Amino acid sequence: MTNSPDPRRFAHVTEWVFDLDNTLYPHHSNLFSQIDVKMTAYVSELLQLPRDEARALQKELYKEYGTTLNGLMTRHGIDSDDFLNKVHDIDYSWVDPNPALGEAIKALPGRKFIFTNGDRGHAERTARQLGILDQFDEIFDIVAAGLTPKPARETYDKFVGLHRVDTPNAAMFEDLARNLSVPKAMGMATVLIVPRNFEPTFSEIWEQDPTFEDDVDFVTDDLTSFLNTILADIG
Structure with missing residues (x-):
């Protein structure tokens, strides 16, 4: 199209x-899905939440603040470098x-x-x-x-x-x-x-x-x- x-x-x-x-x-490479999973895991570990609750909060932060990172910095004062390094530790061969x-x-x-x-x-x-x-x-x-x-x-x-x-x-x-x-x-x-x-x-x-x-x-x-x-x- x-x-x-x-x-x-x-x-x-x-x-x-x-x-x-x-x-x-292209979207079908699905690379960003790896980052998405890493962000959920980061939220889960940071706030000691079950994965489903962490994912719901992650999406809430994304919608309200534009990125999960921005939301976590605003609400929880996280270190941006730590977040970026962890969520981008992915397999680029996809x-x-x-x-x-x-x-x-x-x-x-x-x-x-x-x-x-x-x-x-x-x-x-x-x-x-x-x-x-x-x-x-x-x-x-x-x-x-x-x-x-x-x-x-x-x-x-x-x-x-x-x-x-x-x-x-x-x-x-x-x-x-x-x-x-x-x-x-x-x-x-x-x-x-x-x-x-x-x-x-x-x-x-x-x-x-x-x-x-x-x-x-x-x-x-x-x-x-x-x-x-x-x-x-x-x-």
């Missing part, structure tokens, strides 16, 4: 901003290398960024496994964001200010529609990445954000093909 890009929306783009998890690698995606990103005109609510180490290991790490100019992670996650406006402002991103000439790719609201307001073209063969029944997995549908310019379940279509149009 690809909503073909309008060449007029990308002809001027020189700043390409990509979320990491479930965006640069992600298949994607040389075609690397070639497409390399061919895009201008600068390329990873902008993630994870940490730099996780981003680097994931992008290296994909075989695309060398195609990015910078990684903006949760630490650079001052531990305030997307979709907080201040986090996008920090990213734009730090890297002097020309937002009217930028495009952002994300798997959560709510994280495209601020980029859209900043003038970026916005692309929502959904699971392969996306169906409405996937809404719980995708965490569908119907409130933010107007902030999404394009939708695709195949990032590589979408980028190649852009390259054909602007080439």
Whole structure:
């Protein structure tokens, strides 16, 4: 399912901003499920809760604070480095290398960024496994964001200010529609990445954000093909 890009929306783009998890690698890789399990275990151990209660609290924190980390820091004052190191101790071989995606990103005109609510180490290991790490100019992670996650406006402002991103000439790719609201307001073209063969029944997995549908310019379940279509149009 690809909503073909309008060449007029990308002809001027020189700043390409990509979320990491479930965006640069496909949802069916299921990599983030390992992190999810680790976060539940962290909450369980920290608060001495049974796993089902820990998982319910983890999801509550995520919904209220944007990330489990932000919620645990706010409510329990945890050490962010300890949390990030433990939850990203995962098996990256679950992600298949994607040389075609690397070639497409390399061919895009201008600068390329990873902008993630994870940490730099996780981003680097994931992008290296994909075989695309060398195609990015910078990684903006949760630490650079001052531990305030997307979709907080201040986090996008920090990213734009730090890297002097020309937002009217930028495009952002994300798997959560709510994280495209601020980029859209900043003038970026916005692309929502959904699971392969996306169906409405996937809404719980995708965490569908119907409130933010107007902030999404394009939708695709195949990032590589979408980028190649852009390259054909602007080439």
